Amino acid sequence: MESSDRDKPTVELLIEAIKVLVCILQDKNEYTVGHSRRVAEYAVSIAExxxxPQKEIENIRLAALLHDIGIIGIREGILGKPGKLSAEEYDHVKTHPLVAERILKPIPELRDVVAYIKHKNEAYDGGGYPDGLKGEEIPLGARIIAVAEAFDAMTSERPYRRACKPEEAMAELERKAGYQFDPKIVEIFRQIRGVPQARLVVGPLSLDCRTFEVTVESKTVLLTPVEFDLLHYLMSHAGEVISVERLLQEVWGYPPGTGSPDLVRVHIRNLRRKIEPSPSNPIYIQNVPHHGYIIRPPSEE
Structure with a gap:
């Protein structure tokens, strides 16, 4: 079928299918759960x-959601390798934007989206890949996604390094502004991150929405973005029993019927290790058998 013969619902179904595929790819690595959704949120905040224009913002949002599709072409074992990549392995990883281009290019409605994804790894000084573009030769959407993706990657744990604090990640973006990143985009993101954000409090839990830190009694711990998203949602719905399916859909953006319940259990367990006095006997994040999880407000305890 020629792409011009496809009607709009067919194109939308194709895009939704690709989104599901991206979720499945992220499913294979507990460190990247929700990554595309967070990158999209950061990118849209910069674009706004x-x-x-609203159409360009939507293209940037969609490109951010699909930006990892090219990792389908990366060999097993490389992305989660707990050490430095060899030169050959790094060259192999650098092919992922071109894999993404091959997957998405047959859909002409995604022309701008494809350009943003293909060029998100270009560097502002021309030292990036795949085409060595520099400065404003790099599509604006790609420059925006580059900053958003780097921030989420640095603040997330990886097998080979700990997660950075948000302020550390922001400092690294500023250090590389003008070299790897567009300095104007970095400055806009700095302004966005600098805006005071609400602290969410439920009983003894106090969650800082800017620093990703939670204070329990007198103990303060840094959460990864995955853990932060999960705790923020549970605290925002304190008193409600939240099903695993709802957490997968509303916290991490999985389409209905996709996403592994094991992911939720893994990250609930990790979160409990950080905030519960006794993770094996949790008092903050409680199981409701066959229904889900709940954080009870003090009045219900």
């Missing part, structure tokens, strides 16, 4: 601050 730039007052871009």
């Amino acid at each position: 601050r730039l007052s871009l």
Whole structure:
């Protein structure tokens, strides 16, 4: 079928199918759960601050959601390797934007989206890949996604390093502004991150929405973005029993019927290790057998 013969619902179904595939790919690595959704949120906040047209903002959002599709072409064992990549392995990883281009290019409605994904790994000084573009030769959407993706990657744990604090990640973006990243985009993101954000409090739990830190009694711990998203949702719905399916869909963006319940259990367990006095006997995040999880407000305890 020629792409021009496809009707709009067919194109939308194709895009939804690709989104599911991206979720499945992220499913294979507990460190990247929800990564595309967070990158999309950061990218859209930058695009909105730039007052871009709504159509361009939507293209940037979609590109951010699909930006990892090219990792389907990366060999097993490389992305989660707990050490430095060899030169050959790194060259192999650098092919992922071109894999993404091959997957998405047959859909002409995604022309701008494809360009943003293909060029998100270019560097502002011309030292990136795949085409060595520099400065404003790099599509604006790609420059925005580059900053958003780098921030989420640095603040997330990986097998080979700990997660950075948000302020550490922001400092690294500023250090590389003008070299790897567009300095104007970095400055806009700095302004967005600098805006005071609400602290969410439920009983003894106090969650700082800017630093990803939670204070329990007198103990303060840093959460990964995955853990932060999970705790923020449970605290925002304190008193409600939240099903595993709802957590997969509303916290990490999995389409209905996709996503592994094991992912939720893994990250609930990790979260409990950080905030519970006794993770094996949790008092903050409680199981409701066959229904889900709940954080009870003090009045219900």
